[in-house]
Amino acid sequence: MSVQSSSPVLAPTQLIVIRHGETAWNRERRLQGQLDVPLNSHGEAQAAALGMALQAEPLDAIYSSDLSRALQTARALAAGRPLAVRTEPGLRERHFGEFQGLTQVEVSERYPEGFAAWQARVPDHAPAGGERLVDFYARVVDITLSLARRHLGGRIALVAHGGVLDCLYRAAHGMSLDAPRKHELRNAGINRLHSDGHRLTVAQWGDVAHLDARGLDEVDQRHVR
Structure with missing residues (x-):
């Protein structure tokens, strides 16, 4: 006699993935990388609009890059919530x-x-003193899947950077790292992914309806972050 497992099957984790609001260096098309550049006034307004757009949406956790441009954006999203x-x-x-x-x-x-x-x-190239693209991709995907497993069946927000979003989009679509980018990476845009803790799928990408004007893309040249 076979015994069927009664363990519940949890729904996928819902991920709301957000690129930080605009900075002065975004506007100057200046490469930020891991230098700590804060939001400019327009970026602060974008972050506030983002918080308003998602204020009624329940979240189990909000995670952010520790760079100030992402952290400022995440704090605007957390305003009024019982979440740190x-x-x-x-x-x-x-x-x-x-x-x-x-x-x-x-x-x-x-x-x-x-x-x-x-x-x-x-993929294997790294500027002197910098990070190889392949290592960056592995870092981003690994931490995202780890957080998805931590909150399996819940809904979390991740506030990060254009390059991070690019990695997640590629992982979800099975895109190679050297394929040209055609997807947008808008400042303070809303992007939704699902994950079972092992894979990612895109549910919605590039929603900027909450912004007065379209957030800056990750530059028309597709590279400045």
């Missing part, structure tokens, strides 16, 4: 080493070979 923002360094932007603090034009002039590898999205 939990910082998670694993959600940081990619470390761009010697490229950090430079505009794309400056990178192309000072480091032409590195610039070409960056533009081509070479």
